[in-house]
Amino acid sequence: MIPDFMIRAALAGLGVVVAAGPLGSFVVWRRMAYFGDATAHASLLGVALALGLGVNLLGGVLAVAVLMALGLAAMSGRGIGADTALGVMAHGALAAGLVGLSLFSGRAVNIETYLFGDILAVRWADLAWIWIGALTVLGVVAWRWQAWLTATLSPDLAASEGIDPRREQMLLTITLAIVVAVAIKVVGALLITAMLIVPAAAARSLSRTPEAMAAGASAAGAVAVIGGLWMAWELNSPAGPSIVCAAVVLFALSRLRQLPG
Template sequence: MNILDNFMNRAALAGLGVTVAAAPLGCFVVWRRMAYFGDATAHASILGVALALSFNISVFAGALAVALAMATTVSVLSGRGYTMDTLLGVMAHSALAFGLVAVSFLQGVRLDLMAYLFGDILAVGRTDLAVIWGGAILVVALVGWRWSALLTATLNPDLAYADGIDPRREQMVLTLALAVVVAVAIKVVGVLLIAAMLIVPPAAARPFARTPEAMALISTLIGAVSVLGGLQGALILDTPTGPTIVCVAAILFLLVSIGNSLRIMAGQGGGK
C-alpha cells in the first residue's frame, strides 16, 4: 500500500511541511517582534479564499495573492502617519470582515468556513501535499538564500546599510515568505492558528539556542513534535486536530519556560 493512501500519513506529512516552512520564518517574526504582522496576514487570507471561490480559481492562489497584497501594503504604509500596530489592526480586521461578508454572498458553493478558520488537516489530499511541500521548499530556499542579509538587517539596520544591504528589501523578502506560509498553512491549521505555529515553536526554542541557526533547527524540531503529538492526541481524545496541534506546542512552550525559570533560579541560588 502506498504511504499516501492513509489519511493520517498525509496529515502528518502536511503538518511537517508547514513546520519546515514556518519554523525558520517564525524565528525572524520573533526576532523582529512581528507577531501581529503574521496574525494580520493570516486573517486577511479569508478574503482570498472568498475571492478564489467566486472566480473559481485555486484557494491557494487566492489566499497567497491577498496575503501578499496585505503584507506589502502594510510594509509600504508603515511610518507614513500611522504606527504599524494601528495599520495591522485596521487592515487585518477589515479584510477578515470583508472576507466573511463575501463568503455569505457565494451562491451554490458549499463552504466549510470552520475548516478555513481552524484547519482541516485530516482532509488533506495529494494535491494539497504537493502545494504545501512546494511552498515549504520555496520558503526554505528563499530564507536560506537571504539568511545572512536577513540576519544583518534584523540585528542592525545601520550595519546592513554599511554592508550594502537594503533593510526594506529584506523586509519584502520576509513579506513574500510570510504570504506563502499563510497560503500553504490555511488548509492545515486554519487562519486563526497560523500565527501560533509561526510564533510558539521559535519562542519555545529560544532558551536552548546559542546561535540563530540553532534556533531555527530547534524550532523545526519542536514544531514537528507538536504536529505529530497533536495528531496523536486528537485521534485519542477525539478533539479538533488543528487546535490540538497548537495546544501541544503551547504545552511544550510552557514546559520550556518553567524549566528555564528553574534553571535561572538555581543558577542565582548557586552564585550566592
C-alpha cells in the same frame, strides 16, 4: 495499523512546520507577531477572491498579503501608527473575507475549514502543494538567511552593506504569505500564527545560535504535530487546535528549564 488519512495529516503538518520553524524565528526576532497575525487574518480575503475569480488559492493569498504590506507602508508614512494600521487592515480584511466566503453558498464552502483548518481531510494533491510551498519557503530562507539576519540585527548595518531593509521586509512578507497559504488547510487562519510563534519561542530559550533556533523551532513543531494528532485521535478533539495545544505544552516545558533551582 495507522489509517491512511492520519499518515497524510502527519505529512501535511510536518510540511508546514519545516517551513514555519525558520520563518517563525524571524517573526520572533523582529517582534512581528502582530504582523503575522494580520497576514493570517487577511488570508481569508485572499481565499474568497481566489474562489470568486477561480484562480489558485496560493495566488489569492499572496496577492492580498503583498497589497497589505504596501498598504501598511503607505499608511505608516501618513502619520498612522503601525499597530493601528495593522489593526484596521487585518480586521477589515478578515471581515471582508468572511463575508466573501459566505457568498459562495452554491459551492459548499465551509468557513470553519479556513478558520481552524481540517488537517484530517488533506488529500494527496493537497499534500503535494503543501510540500512544494514548504520547500519553496526553505529555498528563499536559505537564499536570504544572512541578509535577513543582518537587517534584523541592524537596518543601518544592512544598508551600509548594500542590503535594502525595506526590500528584505517585503520579501519576508511574501514568504510569510506562502506559509500562511500552505498552512491554512492544516491549522486554519486563526491558528497559523501560533505555529509560527510558539515552536520558535520554545526553541529560543534552548538555542545558542540563530541556526540552532531555526532548526529547533522546526523540531518542536514536528513534535507538536505528532503529539497533537495523537491527542486528537485519543480524545476525539479537533486536530488543528490540538496541535497548537501540544506546541504550547512544549513552550511551557522549555520555560520550566529556565527556572532557578
